[in-house]
Amino acid sequence: MSLAECDSSGDSLAQTEFEDHHDVPVDADAPFNRPDADVILRTSDNVDYRFYKFLLSLASPFFMNMFALPQPGPLEETADQTKYGLHIIPISERSIVVKKLLSFCSPVYDTDVPALEDLDIVMAVLDAADKYDMKRVGKFIVKMITAPRFLEQEPMRVFAIACRYRAEQETVIAARYMLRYAISEPAYVAELDYISGADYHRLVQYHSQCSQAMSYITRLWSSYPLPLLDCKLCRKKGLSRIPLKEYQDSVIDALRVRPCAESLLNPEWIESMARKAGSCATCRERVPRKMEEYVRDLTVPVNEIVSEIKLQIDFR
Template sequence: MSALTLEVTPFRSPFDDQDADVTLHTSDGAQFAVHKLFLTMSSPFLKRCLVLGSSSPSPAFEGLAVRQEGGRDAIDLVEDGVTTERVLQYCYPFSNPILENLDDIQAVLEMMRKFGMKGMMNRVRSLLVQPSFLEEEPLRVFAIAYRFGFQAETRLAAQYTLRSPMFGPYVKELEHIPASVYHKLLQYHRKCSVAACSLTSDFSWFPAFASRWVWFQCDDCVHHSLSWPLADGKIYEVNAWFIEYMERAREALRERPCAKVVTDPLLIAEALDAAAACHMCRSAAYLDLSTLIGDHFTAEVEKATEAVELDIPF
């Protein structure tokens, strides 16, 4: 009996089909045996190159040429093997690859855009706005989304940048967008800050029953020097500790104009510590502040910032 032999190929599985009619060579030496059908269905540029026989389908493909190799068409790519494999997984009827970070997503999008794979780019764009990316790296998400023309994702990421100070750490993706776009983002941040801060000095947004809150009812605490009108048309004296809380909230909103700021436990704790000095306020301050912040203040901050337009051209 003849010995069992195992054929070893230089191709990366599962892109090693002997019936494939195109070989892709990547910049780091990886090889992929792929089917022309899937490439041409995914990319109009590769369709021109592989089916119509043009060796230079567009200026973006300068240096890309089809050659013959072992009875197949062969193309040399400047992309690396990992990125190429991920893009091919989108071209084929496979499960989508796992893209764990923004660098991976950006590399895949860049290759897809180069080859005109607009339909597949739309399948990748949703990965940009995963909660973990938006919360931890909103400025990077903003720059990447704008770079690739994803309007909804750009606007959503801009909203998440409000959770950070206006001048945050530098990110490399800013090099891929115009300075004018970043300037527009800073303007947006400032306008949102003004809108959110205005809530701390104008109580007309308070609910109709606001006069029942303890900081309007207590006469034992020191009152603020100013009286404040409410939605019922009446003017009320206000306990100083409450106005001090609103002033601290204003400073926080000036830096980070988002609803999350006013729920900061440290901000609330200072107000409650001051209220604890009064017998009447001590028993009611926690519940009343919780109602103000949870049911009204956060919603008004979101409403105020959502009304601010992100004036960025696409």
């Protein structure tokens, strides 16, 4: 039975990326060349992966149903091509995707998790897992996409992928990370095509609600007075010289655009506040450190405000 014509939807791997096409079939490297395997999966770039029907059946109802069908004998005209006496199942995925997918189906992956180098590979493996109905594998992979290396580089893609696969915890993590950006800053990503307009609207709504809620900070000014910075050289008070209204407006303006604690911890914002302090050369060096210490305290209520606001996406 051939699966080569069953293309994975949304395959984001370019045809020329990652591995070259082999003109003739070659065997995959260990551990996918074991002689005790009982089936071969041949990828679109002609790499043969020897694996086990039992493990494929456990991971995938798709393969379980396939293997439950009567299998033709090796001499029958309808029989698939064979190699090493094993039936070959052609599949449309490339070898880099199949290697990752089968690694997740292996009983050792709980202690040796396959590496997912970038979100293109993540999407390709997720598409394959979805195609072959490997729900457990798909859920495991989605849990990996909130790693800092993915969130920091492509948070909108992480959000869209998690939302597409209805992974609530990962979607919420990505949505909260998106608060570090103005709502108009993230560029379009192809993964948005796989979620609904309603889901994206909920993300925008969540950002807007967090932004509006930052006005609550104005009730807390008395609990967070600007720190003093006495300077024996200039006889000025350092941070206390920033006009209170100007300081408060700067905080609220920063939080309304990017409603998260990281806005106040941004070195550029801290530096701008230090410049407003207008201190002498001696205390000027101490202002950024003092301001950073101060805003770290202020991030506590900011995080509390954000935590009270829910992302209104239906994950059922």
